[in-house]
Amino acid sequence: MKAWRRPSSEADQEGWDQVPEEYTAEEESGGEQGGWVTVSPGAVANVSAVLRWGAWLLLIAGPLLAVAAFLRPVAAVGAPAPAPKSSVVVRDTSGPAGFAQLYVAAYVEAGKGTEASLAPYYPLMRDISLQAEPGAQHVDRLAAVRVTQASPGYWSVTVAALITPSSKTGAASDKTQGGSQDEAGAGPVLRYFQVPVKTAGTGGGYEAAALPAEVAAPATGGEAPQLDYGAPVPADTHDPAVATISEFLAAYLTGGGELDRYLSPGTSLVAVSPAPYTKVSVTQLAEQGGDFAANAPVTEGARRELLVDVAATGTDGQVRPLTYALALKARAGRWEIAAVDAAPRLNTTKENQQ
Structure with missing residues (x-):
């Protein structure tokens, strides 16, 4: 190893600047042979900063990537893709109820050899044989009286049907029973059928899930509804309130007179058309919350x-009873019709609910 030192005086500065050729040659050859590379302090600082920031980014990104991987749903291997939901959304029950009525009407009158008439309602009917004689009974009237949703797109509909046996079937029944059948048995009978109805496809149609099941009539409380009105009293045509009501109903039901003259401001009603009646008479009245106040003072508001x-x-000369729930309001010294209520008011006190 060779060494050289710096001259001790400025006089020898010139010698300091002149490096022996043997050292220069040795540095050039030795640097290449040894693989050493000279790096400036600034470059070293930049590299250190990059490495430090990279380490911080890895520390921050690691937990975030782990959370994202945990939250991402993992599809089960071999699991079938979920079936697309039907685009049909039924928000009322008129569709299932109407379908059930048509189904029951066809079912009641169907019989042996006419099974195909039920296939549009119940597809599995193609594999079922009926034993009854077709037309042995017929439906006079029917109506859906209860609709219960069993699950989305699936309902249980109870249909009331007024059914009359055919004359031929009734005669055969009388002969079989030796004439012991009473007269009521041959007349119309109100019967109830429970029908399972489901949506069919995406077009908004319906189909039955089974044959109808005959059931008992829906249970009722057996008591008359309690209305929130006092005892009714006979109508007095000299009472200003009764006079207003009589004239209003005459205009409303018979077309006689102008309807708007009896209405409070803001109340809008249209007379029944065509007019079904030729004459209307108020027979009795009851007032909500107490006894009817005859000739009550017309206090403003x-x-x-x-x-x-x-x-x-009626136009046929027949007299029929009707009941209206009316609201009256006082204005300018007279009674006016403020509303024709959709239904009479029920008494909802606890005493009447027990």
């Missing part, structure tokens, strides 16, 4: 809720 019984004479 006062409101009364009345239950009105009417005898209406």
Whole structure:
């Protein structure tokens, strides 16, 4: 190894600047042979900063990537893809109810050899044989009286059907029973059928899931509904309230007179058309919350809720009873019709609910 030192005086500065040729040659050859590379301190600082920031990024990104991987749903191997949901959304029950009525009407009148008439309602009917005689009974009237949703797109519909046996079937039954069948047995009978109805496809159609099941009539409380009105009293045509009601109903049901003159401001009603009656008479009235106040003072803004019984004479000359729940309001010294209520008011007190 060879060494050389710096000159001790400025006089020898010139010698300091001149490096022996043997050292220069040795550095050039030795640097290449030894693989050493000279790096400046600034470059070293830059590399250190890059490495430090890279380490921080890895520390921060690691937990975030782990959380993202945990939250991502993993598809089960071999699991079938979920079936697309039906685009049909039924928000009311008129569709299933109407379908069940048509199905019951066809079912009641079907018989041996006419099974195909039920296939549009119940597809599996093609594999079922009926034993009854077709047309042995027929439906006079029917209506859906209860609709219960069993699950989305699936309902249980109870249909009431007024069914009359055919004359031929009734005679055969009388002969079989030796004439012991009473007269009521040969007339119309109200029967109830429970029908399972489901949506069919995506077009909004329906189909039955089984044959109808005959069931008992829906249970009722057996008591008359309690209305929130006092005892009814006979109508007095000299009472201002009764006079207003009589004239209003005459215009409303017979077409006689202008309807708007009896209405409170903001109340909009249209007369029944064509007019079904030729004459209307108020027979009795009851007032909500107490006894009817005859000839009550017409206090500005006062409101009364009345239950009105009417005898209406039809165009055929027949008299039929009707009942209206009316709201009256006082204005400018007279009673006016504020509303024709959709239903009479029920008494909802606890005493009447027990």
